[in-house]
Amino acid sequence: MIKLTLKDIASHFSVSVSTVSKALHDSHEISGEVKKKIQKFAKDNHYRPNKVALNLVNRSTKSIGVVIPNILNYFFVQVLYGIEKVANERGYSIISCVTDHSLKKETMTLEMLSSGSVDGLIISSVASERQTKTHLENIKDIVDYQIPLVMFDRVMDAIDCDKVIVDDLEAGYKATKYLLDTGCKTIALVNPICKTKIGRLRIGGYKRALKERNIDFDEKLVIPIEPKDDLDFILSFILNDKNIDGILALDEITAVKTMGIIKARGYHVPNDIAIIGFTNGQLSKYVTPALTMISQHGSYIGETCANRLIDRIESISTPGVYETKVVKTSLIVRDSTRKIPLG
Amino acid sequence: MIKLTLKDIASHFSVSVSTVSKALHDSHEISGEVKKKIQKFAKDNHYRPNKVALNLVNRSTKSIGVVIPNILNYFFVQVLYGIEKVANERGYSIISCVTDHSLKKETMTLEMLSSGSVDGLIISSVASERQTKTHLENIKDIVDYQIPLVMFDRVMDAIDCDKVIVDDLEAGYKATKYLLDTGCKTIALVNPICKTKIGRLRIGGYKRALKERNIDFDEKLVIPIEPKDDLDFILSFILNDKNIDGILALDEITAVKTMGIIKARGYHVPNDIAIIGFTNGQLSKYVTPALTMISQHGSYIGETCANRLIDRIESISTPGVYETKVVKTSLIVRDSTRKIPLG
DNA sequence: ATTATTTACGAAATCGCTTTCGAGAAATCC
DNA sequence: GGATTTCTCGAAAGCGATTTCGTAAATAAT
Numbered sequence: 066m067i068k069l070t071l072k073d074i075a076s077h078f079s080v081s082v083s084t085v086s087k088a089l090h091d092s093h094e095i096s097g098e099v100k101k102k103i104q105k106f107a108k109d110n111h112y113r114p115n116k117v118a119l120n121l122v123n124r125s126t127k128s129i130g131v132v133i134p135n136i137l138n139y140f141f142v143q144v145l146y147g148i149e150k151v152a153n154e155r156g157y158s159i160i161s162c163v164t165d166h167s168l169k170k171e172t173m174t175l176e177m178l179s180s181g182s183v184d185g186l187i188i189s190s191v192a193s194e195r196q197t198k199t200h201l202e203n204i205k206d207i208v209d210y211q212i213p214l215v216m217f218d219r220v221m222d223a224i225d226c227d228k229v230i231v232d233d234l235e236a237g238y239k240a241t242k243y244l245l246d247t248g249c250k251t252i253a254l255v256n257p258i259c260k261t262k263i264g265r266l267r268i269g270g271y272k273r274a275l276k277e278r279n280i281d282f283d284e285k286l287v288i289p290i291e292p293k294d295d296l297d298f299i300l301s302f303i304l305n306d307k308n309i310d311g312i313l314a315l316d317e318i319t320a321v322k323t324m325g326i327i328k329a330r331g332y333h334v335p336n337d338i339a340i341i342g343f344t345n346g347q348l349s350k351y352v353t354p355a356l357t358m359i360s361q362h363g364s365y366i367g368e369t370c371a372n373r374l375i376d377r378i379e380s381i382s383t384p385g386v387y388e389t390k391v392v393k394t395s396l397i398v399r400d401s402t403r404k405i406p407l408g
Numbered sequence: 409m410i411k412l413t414l415k416d417i418a419s420h421f422s423v424s425v426s427t428v429s430k431a432l433h434d435s436h437e438i439s440g441e442v443k444k445k446i447q448k449f450a451k452d453n454h455y456r457p458n459k460v461a462l463n464l465v466n467r468s469t470k471s472i473g474v475v476i477p478n479i480l481n482y483f484f485v486q487v488l489y490g491i492e493k494v495a496n497e498r499g500y501s502i503i504s505c506v507t508d509h510s511l512k513k514e515t516m517t518l519e520m521l522s523s524g525s526v527d528g529l530i531i532s533s534v535a536s537e538r539q540t541k542t543h544l545e546n547i548k549d550i551v552d553y554q555i556p557l558v559m560f561d562r563v564m565d566a567i568d569c570d571k572v573i574v575d576d577l578e579a580g581y582k583a584t585k586y587l588l589d590t591g592c593k594t595i596a597l598v599n600p601i602c603k604t605k606i607g608r609l610r611i612g613g614y615k616r617a618l619k620e621r622n623i624d625f626d627e628k629l630v631i632p633i634e635p636k637d638d639l640d641f642i643l644s645f646i647l648n649d650k651n652i653d654g655i656l657a658l659d660e661i662t663a664v665k666t667m668g669i670i671k672a673r674g675y676h677v678p679n680d681i682a683i684i685g686f687t688n689g690q691l692s693k694y695v696t697p698a699l700t701m702i703s704q705h706g707s708y709i710g711e712t713c714a715n716r717l718i719d720r721i722e723s724i725s726t727p728g729v730y731e732t733k734v735v736k737t738s739l740i741v742r743d744s745t746r747k748i749p750l751g
Numbered sequence: 752a753t754t755a756t757t758t759a760c761g762a763a764a765t766c767g768c769t770t771t772c773g774a775g776a777a778a779t780c781c
Numbered sequence: 782g783g784a785t786t787t788c789t790c791g792a793a794a795g796c797g798a799t800t801t802c803g804t805a806a807a808t809a810a811t
Contacts, residue, residue, distance in 0.1 A: 099789080114523065
């Protein structure tokens with residue numbers, strides 16, 4: 066049994082291809098008798114129209130490309146989940162590509178996707194920070210070519226398109242404020258995403274919360290870390306030098322690891338040191354004590370992206386006017402922070 | 409600026425479409441002069457050949473469909489990661505579809521994918537258990553239509569195709585044996601995947617290990633649980649009735665939750681009760697104590713699937729002869745189990 | 752000078768499908 | 782019975798590329 070085409074069916078009944086096509090579309094142009102036999106034959110032999118040919122004719126593929134830096138990151142998986150959910154509901158499938166934080170890969174991926182394989186793109190660009198000029202051009206091409214584009218989380222200001230971002234400044238503020246409210250005096254900030262704008266925004270929120278309490282910002286309390294760094298080693302300085310009683314960790318895994326180190330050193334969480342992490346995922350709920358986290362509502366972000374994009378694809382949105390949707394975060398209070406004093 | 413086609417370029421230079429096509433392919437048939445100007449124009453205007461049209465002529469899409477039950481499950485994400493990795497290396501992109509454990513969705517997805525949108529399929533079928541007859545037909549169609557297919561993890565015996573599976577029986581055996589070796593006498597098994605074959609296989613391994621030690625299998629120690637069940641409530645019976653000193657949990661989240669409950673009830677892990685979980689993911693490493701887990705090497709499974717599939721697509725494998733690759737698990741010993749006595 | 756061979760390009764087929772248009776035959780009308 | 786409408790179907794164009802084949806002109810060979 067081999068893939069059936071219209072032509073095959075046509076020659077089987079000695080009719081023309083157009084007749085078969087119309088018959089299968091139940092066109093009134095075809096007599097009931099002929100329609101019936103063709104439809105039956107098609108069904109019996111599991112005929113399915115070739116998608117690629119259809120895509121060509123319709124100049125649409127009913128699929129959207131999703132480009133994310135890393136699929137092992139729970140946040141992105143959540144976003145992907147949200148995207149896939151509404152895409153599916155609205156009849157689209159998704160082509161997912163991970164860039165592994167590599168600019169080159171991202172460029173190649175975009176190159177590939179923007180040549181007709183998808184009707185639109187949702188991307189969280191690794192280039193949001195270290196944007197080279199050529200890469201910027203690359204993305205600009207996409208919007209120039211009228212390919213609907215939605216950027217999320219790691220967006221580029223220079224690109225004019227729909228965006229869905231997290232209110233990271235407010236999140237940093239909210240988290241810091243909570244620590245202060247629950248009695249923390251000296252709050253360190255562990256930053257595993259030091260090169261990103263979202264990292265800077267969160268630090269901005271941190272600073273604002275400190276300022277509000279007239280606490281001087283201490284540069285030394287902000288600790289940039291790279292993936293390869295020995296967290297334990299780096300933290301030891303701070304822990305020895307400063308009298309830390311609160312820590313903000315800018316992603317989940319760092320929060321978890323930091324807490325592990327703190328506990329191993331004999332501190333009690335939250336009584337000696339309270340911790341708040343960013344990007345609520347699977348881990349934080351199950352570590353001991355359960356971590357208080359900033360949730361970014363990844364799935365919601367994904368849904369929003371997908372809806373925006375599909376609206377754009379189907380020309381439901383107003384052409385030319387792009388929106389930036391800011392998704393608020395939530396503070397999920399668990400046991401790595403003290404309770405707010407009732408007073 | 410709008411999408412450029414060969415025709416556009418052709419009419420711009422008043423040449424034929426074929427000339428342009430050849431020029432862009434640097435064909436010797438075209439004079440250097442003409443080639444140069446066409447190539448320059450194409451580059452300046454960011455011409456990119458339409459993928460869909462190419463797919464049609466080449467009768468290949470250079471993309472593979474991946475169908476998984478759930479993307480929020482770390483195991484599947486790992487597999488996806490592995491697939492994406494080698495697919496990418498070998499020049500394929502992936503269309504990922506999640507079925508949410510819904511048979512209907514899976515059917516629809518397969519229907520969609522098997523009509524030319526992809527060159528091959530990798531699937532972990534939710535129907536591996538509750539396989540209705542029509543669904544089976546559905547999947548059979550795929551192999552009948554010569555669409556290369558690789559099934560993994562949740563495979564269907566009735567389907568003749570390449571498969572990558574986990575040695576679940578051996579895994580169950582290995583885990584149980586380790587618990588016995590470290591002094592456990594009464595081992596409960598918490599089964600959150602009671603309807604699946606892999607669940608049964610793991611239980612098979614559990615039984616074999618018990619038998620080897622001449623321990624009678626006690627039906628009551630095997631606890632099936634459903635997603636909606638109150639685990640704490642269900643566990644209370646066992647904990648009260650039996651003198652449990654070891655627990656096997658058939659997935660990660662259940663292992664973590666079970667340990668939480670055990671600890672909350674005042675048992676010490678691993679001294680009072682040791683725990684081994686299945687499907688090593690992100691959680692187990694960071695909970696306290698860190699969980700001893702059976703790792704299924706998701707990423708490796710993904711890589712294997714992708715390589716097999718692409719070999720098949722590119723006719724590197726022998727047609728007609730399908731292989732089933734059994735991937736061995738590893739026991740990752742952490743702190744939720746006692747150490748093997750030296751003797 | 753005649754023939755043979757490149758060179759350089761265009762026409763046309765093809766991939767599989769949709770859709771418009773045209774046209775013969777049958778059915779309806781006046 | 783002739784004109785018109787309705788049925789039913791096929792031919793052909795088009796989607797955007799590749800590729801085979803044909804051919805005129807230019808060059809080379811005899």
